[in-house]
Amino acid sequence: MHPFDRPIIILSAPRSGSTLLFEVLSKSQSIFTIGGESHALIETIPKLNVAYRQFSSNALTEQDIDADLRQQLLHRFSDALQDNQGHKPEKNSDASIRFLEKTPKNSLRVDFFNALFPDALFIYLVREPKENISSIMQAWRANKFVTYPNLPGWDKHNWSLLLPEKWQQLNQQPLQAIAAFQWQAANEAIMDSLQKIDSNRWCMVSYDQLIANPAKTVKQLCQFTGTDFDPALAQLCSKPLAHSRYTISTPKPNKWLENYHDIAKIWPSTSTTLNKINHHLHERGHPIYDTQWQQHDIAEPTVPLAKPQAAPLTKPLTKVPIYNNVARNSPCPCGSGKRFKQCHGALS
Numbered sequence: 001m002h003p004f005d006r007p008i009i010i011l012s013a014p015r016s017g018s019t020l021l022f023e024v025l026s027k028s029q030s031i032f033t034i035g036g037e038s039h040a041l042i043e044t045i046p047k048l049n050v051a052y053r054q055f056s057s058n059a060l061t062e063q064d065i066d067a068d069l070r071q072q073l074l075h076r077f078s079d080a081l082q083d084n085q086g087h088k089p090e091k092n093s094d095a096s097i098r099f100l101e102k103t104p105k106n107s108l109r110v111d112f113f114n115a116l117f118p119d120a121l122f123i124y125l126v127r128e129p130k131e132n133i134s135s136i137m138q139a140w141r142a143n144k145f146v147t148y149p150n151l152p153g154w155d156k157h158n159w160s161l162l163l164p165e166k167w168q169q170l171n172q173q174p175l176q177a178i179a180a181f182q183w184q185a186a187n188e189a190i191m192d193s194l195q196k197i198d199s200n201r202w203c204m205v206s207y208d209q210l211i212a213n214p215a216k217t218v219k220q221l222c223q224f225t226g227t228d229f230d231p232a233l234a235q236l237c238s239k240p241l242a243h244s245r246y247t248i249s250t251p252k253p254n255k256w257l258e259n260y261h262d263i264a265k266i267w268p269s270t271s272t273t274l275n276k277i278n279h280h281l282h283e284r285g286h287p288i289y290d291t292q293w294q295q296h297d298i299a300e301p302t303v304p305l306a307k308p309q310a311a312p313l314t315k316p317l318t319k320v321p322i323y324n325n326v327a328r329n330s331p332c333p334c335g336s337g338k339r340f341k342q343c344h345g346a347l348s
Contacts, residue, residue: 001074006098008025008101010125011125014104014186016126018104021207024210026084032081032097038106059164065116081097104162107185107187110189124202125204125207129270133266134258153168164189174265176259180269183270191276205217205286257296257298274289
């Protein structure tokens with residue numbers, strides 16, 4: 001097993017730009033990753049899988065780790081390591097690994113990762129809340145980020161993105177309330193956990209700063225993590241950053257205004273969390289976000305005229321499940337450790 005030295009864990013609410021930050025930092029020649037997010041690596045351990053936990057939430061704490069599980073996870077992360085070219089570290093090398101991890105569910109698992117990697121460094125990434133909540137809404141509508149199809153107890157069929165505690169109370173709520181709840185739950189969990197960690201082991205960065213001045217921002221992150229701002233990073237940051245792999249549509253200024261009226265309805269509920277975020281940004285010398293709602297002259301969205309009903313089909317269309325072509329006796333793709341017929345196969 002490779003020895004880890006100060007693993008770097010990116011924390012953020014979903015749709016905050018963490019994939020872009022991960023893709024940039026992973027270009028460093030001194031950084032190793034597991035090639036993507038750690039869903040399968042963690043959640044194929046049955047006791048850490050959300051199905052095993054009755055779909056309560058994605059949260060994991062230090063109490064979920066014992067000595068045996070810690071060794072199992074360290075071996076799993078070690079075996080999956082690769083550099084930015086996809087090459088594995090040398091097997092017999094005693095050199096410590098600088099490991100970079102990013103998964104939005106980690107916002108609910110800070111204490112868990114702190115127990116797994118006691119010397120970990122945390123990068124807390126934040127994004128302007130109206131933009132962030134709007135992007136979460138866009139992700140739900142795109143139906144490309146479904147994490148739990150046929151979630152038991154969820155009337156809307158599919159659940160997208162991370163699953164915070166008390167998600168059940170959202171059953172009859174509109175999309176903007178769901179998105180705001182996910183944004184708030186993720187940020188509150190991160191801030192609560194970081195307050196228990198030495199302030200020298202975590203930093204904050206805003207998505208706006210990363211986009212506006214990538215070279216300065218990434219150089220500061222390299223200083224914080226003790227990694228080199230090497231030529232590969234310098235070249236990448238010398239021009240506007242490319243869109244991340246999970247970009248749904250081309251970013252543009254004030255794109256969130258597409259959801260202006262919906263976000264206006266839930267804006268007051270964001271104030272407590274936003275004030276906490278601003279407090280930490282101010283303490284660390286970053287610009288803060290505007291807490292006042294700015295009025296924009298935007299027409300209410302119109303309801304499109306109903307289309308004429310097509311003639312009924314002689315044979316009804318069947319619903320295509322999220323997990324296509326999975327054999328009934330195969331392991332369930334959700335990672336529960338159960339056979340498909342006993343897990344999501346039974347739910348569909």
